[in-house]
Amino acid sequence: MSTTTRKPAAPSRVDVRKTYKLYIGGKFPRSESGRSYEVFSAGRSPKFLANAAQGSRKDARDAVVAARKAHSGWAGATAYNRGQVLYRVAEVMESRRSQFVAEVQAAEGLTPARAEANVSAAIDRWVWYAGWSDKFAQVLGGANPVAGPFFNLSAPEPTGVVAALAPQGSSLLGLVSVVAPIIVSGNTAVVLASQERPVPAITLAEALATSDVPGGVVNLITGVTSEVAPWLASHRDVNAIDLTGAADAPDVVWGDLEAAAAENLKRVLRPAGSGVTAVEPDFAREPGLERIEAFLETKTVWHPKGI
Amino acid sequence: MPTFEYAPAPESRSVVDIKSSYGLFIDGEFADSRGGTPFKTISPSTEEVLAEVSEASTDDVDRAVAAARTAYRSWSRLSGADRGKYLFRIARIMQERAREFAVLESLDNGKPIKESRDVDVPIAAAHFFYHAGWADKLAYASLGDNPRPHGVVGQVIPWNFPLLMLAWKIAPALATGNTVVLKPAETTPLTALLFAEVCQQADLPPGVVNIITGAGATGQALVAHEGVDKVAFTGSTAVGKAIARTIAGTRKKATLELGGKAANIVFDDAPLDQAVEGIVTGIFFNQGHVCCAGSRLLVQETVAEEVEAKLKARLATLRVGDPLDKNTDIGAINSREQLDRINTLVKVGEEEGAVRWSPECELPANGFWFRPTVFTGVSQTHRIAQEEIFGPVLSVLTFRTPGEAVAKANNTPYGLSAGIWTEKGSRILWMADQLKAGVVWANTFNKFDPASPFGGYKESGYGREGGRHGLSAYVTTGATK
Numbered sequence: 001m002s003t004t005t006r007k008p009a010a011p012s013r014v015d016v017r018k019t020y021k022l023y024i025g026g027k028f029p030r031s032e033s034g035r036s037y038e039v040f041s042a043g044r045s046p047k048f049l050a051n052a053a054q055g056s057r058k059d060a061r062d063a064v065v066a067a068r069k070a071h072s073g074w075a076g077a078t079a080y081n082r083g084q085v086l087y088r089v090a091e092v093m094e095s096r097r098s099q100f101v102a103e104v105q106a107a108e109g110l111t112p113a114r115a116e117a118n119v120s121a122a123i124d125r126w127v128w129y130a131g132w133s134d135k136f137a138q139v140l141g142g143a144n145p146v147a148g149p150f151f152n153l154s155a156p157e158p159t160g161v162v163a164a165l166a167p168q169g170s171s172l173l174g175l176v177s178v179v180a181p182i183i184v185s186g187n188t189a190v191v192l193a194s195q196e197r198p199v200p201a202i203t204l205a206e207a208l209a210t211s212d213v214p215g216g217v218v219n220l221i222t223g224v225t226s227e228v229a230p231w232l233a234s235h236r237d238v239n240a241i242d243l244t245g246a247a248d249a250p251d252v253v254w255g256d257l258e259a260a261a262a263e264n265l266k267r268v269l270r271p272a273g274s275g276v277t278a279v280e281p282d283f284a285r286e287p288g289l290e291r292i293e294a295f296l297e298t299k300t301v302w303h304p305k306g307i
Numbered sequence: 308m309p310t311f312e313y314a315p316a317p318e319s320r321s322v323v324d325i326k327s328s329y330g331l332f333i334d335g336e337f338a339d340s341r342g343g344t345p346f347k348t349i350s351p352s353t354e355e356v357l358a359e360v361s362e363a364s365t366d367d368v369d370r371a372v373a374a375a376r377t378a379y380r381s382w383s384r385l386s387g388a389d390r391g392k393y394l395f396r397i398a399r400i401m402q403e404r405a406r407e408f409a410v411l412e413s414l415d416n417g418k419p420i421k422e423s424r425d426v427d428v429p430i431a432a433a434h435f436f437y438h439a440g441w442a443d444k445l446a447y448a449s450l451g452d453n454p455r456p457h458g459v460v461g462q463v464i465p466w467n468f469p470l471l472m473l474a475w476k477i478a479p480a481l482a483t484g485n486t487v488v489l490k491p492a493e494t495t496p497l498t499a500l501l502f503a504e505v506c507q508q509a510d511l512p513p514g515v516v517n518i519i520t521g522a523g524a525t526g527q528a529l530v531a532h533e534g535v536d537k538v539a540f541t542g543s544t545a546v547g548k549a550i551a552r553t554i555a556g557t558r559k560k561a562t563l564e565l566g567g568k569a570a571n572i573v574f575d576d577a578p579l580d581q582a583v584e585g586i587v588t589g590i591f592f593n594q595g596h597v598c599c600a601g602s603r604l605l606v607q608e609t610v611a612e613e614v615e616a617k618l619k620a621r622l623a624t625l626r627v628g629d630p631l632d633k634n635t636d637i638g639a640i641n642s643r644e645q646l647d648r649i650n651t652l653v654k655v656g657e658e659e660g661a662v663r664w665s666p667e668c669e670l671p672a673n674g675f676w677f678r679p680t681v682f683t684g685v686s687q688t689h690r691i692a693q694e695e696i697f698g699p700v701l702s703v704l705t706f707r708t709p710g711e712a713v714a715k716a717n718n719t720p721y722g723l724s725a726g727i728w729t730e731k732g733s734r735i736l737w738m739a740d741q742l743k744a745g746v747v748w749a750n751t752f753n754k755f756d757p758a759s760p761f762g763g764y765k766e767s768g769y770g771r772e773g774g775r776h777g778l779s780a781y782v783t784t785g786a787t788k
Contacts, residue, residue: 139449144774146756147433154760154776239765255556262551264720265544265563265766276556288451288785298776300760301739303732304750 020050020198022059022222023205025066026215031223032058039198042109049106052198055223057231060190063219064237067161067188070216075158075186083133085212086184090126092211097123099203100172107171107197121284122173128286129180136185136292144300151303156296158186159267163232165225165245165252169280171197175204177283178244181291183217190219190238192229195249198222226251233260240267240295247271247278254278269294313626316633318420323411325497328359331367331520332503334374335513341366343521348496351417352630352639352674360496363519365528368488371517372534375459375486378514383456383484387443394439394481396509401432404505408498412470413630415497417639417675418593420631430755431474434773437757438478441778445483448775451784456484457560458536460781463526464499465542466492466641467596467697471755473499475772476539477516478757483781485537486515490529493522494642527553535559537781541598544695544721544766562770562780564598564762566695567723569744570716571601571752572706575610577728581750583617586701589726589752591625591679594640595699598767599724601752603685603692604703605712611705615683622679623666637699640675649677649698656682656691661702687718695721709734713741722764726752745771 020039021028035054040046074082093100097119105115141155162182167174171194182189193201205220221228225245229252233241241261246254255276258268269291271278328345330337343362350357363371382390401408408431409424418427445454460480464472469491480487491499503518519525523546530538531553537560540550547565554561571589573582589601606614630638640646657663665678677698685692685702692702706712716725725744727735735749745763748754755761760776762768770780 142775144756144758144760146754146759148754148756150751150754152756152759154774253556258555259552262548262555265548265551265565265768267769268555270558274558290451290785297745297764298760298762298771299739299745299747299764300774301736301747302749302751302754302759303735303739 020052020202020222022053022055023202023209023218023220024059024063025069025219026209028205028209031055032062037223039196041106042197047106050199052202052222055221055228057228059221060228060231061235063190063221064161064232064235066216066219067190068237070214071160071188074183074188074214074217077186079134079137082184082186083130086126086130086133086180088211089207089213090123090130092207093123093126093204096203096207100200103200103203104172107199108169118170118173122176125173125176126180129184132292133184136289139289140293140296141298146302149305151305152300153303154298154300156185157299159295159297160187160239161237162187162189162240162242162295163235163238164189164191164242165229165249166191166193166201167245167280167283168194168196168225168248170283172200172204173283174280175201177287178242178291179218181287182242182295185292185296187295188217190232191221192225192232192245193220193222194245195223195225225249229257230260233257233266234263236264238266240269242269242294243271243278244269244281247273247280267295313634315629317629318410318413318631318633320410320414320631322407323414325358325411329361329496329500329520331361331363331371332500332518333367333371334517335507337503340364343367346493346522348415348494350414350674351494351641352671354673357415358497360520363490363521363525367519368525368528368532371488371519372459372532374514375488375517376534378512379458379486382486382512382515387445390482390484391439391442393509393511394435394442394478397505397511398432398435398439400505400508401428401435405429405432408470408501410631411501412498413638415495416466416469417630417641419635419638420633421635422593427468427471430757431471434474434478434757438482442482445778445782448778450779450782454483454782454784457781457783458485459534460485460487460537460539461529461532461535462487462489462539463529463542464489464491466495467593467598469495470498470502472541473502479772479777479781480539481515483778485781488517488519488529488535490519490521490526496520530554537561539780540564544768547768560780562762562772563768564770564772565766565768567598567600567721567763567767568603568693568695568719569599569601569724569726570603570605571726572712572716572728572738573604573606573610573614574729574734575607576730578730578750579610579614579617582728583614583621585726585728585750585752586618587621587625590701591637591699592753594637594677596641596645596697597753599746599753601724601726602696602701604701605706605715606703608705608707615703618681619664619666622681625666625668625679627668627676627678628671637679640677640698643675645697646675646677649696649700652691652694652696653680653700656685656689656702659689659691661685661689661691687715693719709738713738717743720766723767724748
């Protein structure tokens with residue numbers, strides 16, 4: 001080797017890379033299992049993106065405990081307050097917009113313009129659901145004219161702790177479209193991020209942590225869906241499960257998860273599709289009330305009238 | 308104080324005409340079963356055989372579902388107004404034949420005639436009347452875009468309110484344009500079969516309502532049938548879970564109305580005499596065969612002794628006996644199996660150390676009977692405080708603060724109903740907010756109305772019956788495929 005070798009081009013700064021962790025109870029722990037798995041970008045030449053934490057059964061159970069702990073406070077907050085908290089998430093996401101765009105682009109293999117549109121829709125979805133917080137009860141509840149001296153009122157309440165399989169394909173818009181309707185009514189959530197596209201989910205967790213969403217209201221686990229989902233489906237302290245992300249999840253049979261959920265009669269939101277086939281819905285469309293309604297209980301109170 | 312004995316005041320049986328045997332009601336006509344083994348239905352108050360009933364085989368289930376499928380094509384296309392008129396007709400015929408239904412229900416089920424006459428039958432007719440009016444107004448019901456029926460609905464109902472549960476199931480299904488295959492309970496098929504005659508009198512198109520009798524196997528075949536698009540079930544939590552597993556991984560919809568272990572909470576400021584009446588209604592109505600029965604009395608410590616004394620005095624006046632006697636308060640236990648289950652759990656209650664009390668009262672020699680029973684000194688961990696007994700057995704617990712009452716009331720896997728007794732309106736609403744129960748009665752109990760949604764939280768099932776909410780269980784919405 002010659003002593004006059006060419007110097008490499010002046011290196012740009014060596015960037016500080018992030019360790020991607022779980023989000024449980026408002027904190028960012030590693031998986032208790034100590035495991036991680038490699039995450040690559042989508043497209044023809046996959047690039048290494050991250051070593052995401054590979055969540056375990058124990059992580060899922062810890063997340064359920066955190067979600068249960070957070071439930072009464074979040075459900076007890078005023079609807080107006082919950083609406084502002086959801087709106088704040090949109091604000092925080094907006095300020096991290098470029099990061100989300102880059103990550104969605106890498107995760108889903110989209111053009112920059114498509115990634116931009118996706119992130120915009122995801123931010124707008126928070127705004128849409130924020131507006132529902134103090135309205136769905138008026139739309140879905142009401143007074144019932146019973147034959148007797150009673151004021152009879154039916155009003156929706158949150159179901160409790162909801163587990164959700166986030167969509168495998170739509171890593172951010174789909175995720176937001178699943179999480180926002182669960183929490184807007186006062187439920188708390190344990191979310192399994194897209195198995196192969198978890199990076200935008202982790203960044204969303206950071207946005208949630210720096211917004212006004214109380215710790216434990218949304219808990220996010222990255223990892224292998226088929227490994228963790230059965231534990232959530234059979235967990236006795238989970239009140240409902242959203243199986244949207246069963247579509248295209250490797251080795252996941254949604255009917256098996258629904259059967260496991262029958263053990264404590266969880267409310268089950270089945271994946272879209274027909275027959276046994278599950279497909280990921282088109283999240284670009286304006287959602288209806290269905291996803292909010294799926295995780296509500298109707299309580300009817302007979303209040304006496306008299307003098 | 309001198310007491311005057313009640314003279315017997317039996318309702319006449321002559322109003323009902325029970326056939327010696329019944330076929331299955333399929334496609335508008337009574338037909339023989341293909342391969343089922345007939346069984347007998349008895350009067351639980353005398354053990355007298357009332358009739359022989361067909362058991363629907365899997366073949367029969369196929370035929371009934373096929374008839375419902377054929378009828379669905381035209382029924383779902385009929386105008387809402389016309390569907391509504393059929394339901395109005397049914398409501399009217401049920402009112403016209405109300406006494407017949409009441410006597411038959413008390414004979415087959417064992418419940419007191421005053422309950423079948425004043426509660427079961429009139430509310431059943433009211434359900435048809437209520438839903439008749441919805442049939443042509445579904446677009447106004449805020450059910451979502453483009454509400455339309457599921458198709459064929461398989462319905463399985465229990466023995467505690469045979470006709471009323473039939474009405475809860477069939478009325479909303481028909482109003483929304485579905486057709487029905489309904490299986491009444493094995494021990495109480497007769498009013499459903501009489502209802503089939505009502506459908507004939509109303510000229511309801513054949514196949515819109517099919518009634519198939521049988522036991523668990525028939526119900527299982529119906530629920531699992533590929534031609535059934537939606538399942539509606541009222542019954543035990545164990546069977547409800549089995550149904551949820553059966554339909555898992557399919558696109559079948561389900562509403563499940565299951566068990567309960569309701570807390571009836573009495574505060575020290577409650578009107579105590581009224582509360583005692585409510586406690587009695589809560590647990591001794593219909594022999595306690597009520598999923599939403601107030602089977603756990605939670606009474607504030609400061610008035611516990613007083614409430615207990617008043618309750619015992621009141622229970623001593625209850626009349627247990629002939630269901631057809633108009634003065635009877637408590638009728639027969641519906642079946643020997645149920646009586647055995649009640650006996651088993653009551654024995655467990657004694658073994659676990661709770662104190663058992665019943666008023667002195669004579670029980671008839673034949674039939675299935677159980678004295679109204681109160682357990683005091685019950686703690687949260689006792690099985691009689693946790694498990695549904697489904698009989699005239701009350702467990703009494705005490706509390707000091709509203710917070711403690713809430714914690715105890717919610718300490719159950721069930722969540723169907725609850726009761727609150729207090730003079731304070733703000734406390735009613737605060738308590739109602741805290742209780743994990745689908746129906747909360749304040750200063751009343753066991754009230755039902757077709758306009759008022761009914762159904763539970765947690766392991767008491769999902770979906771609602773009655774009101775606008777009940778309708779939504781029978782429609783699908785959104786864009787057509």
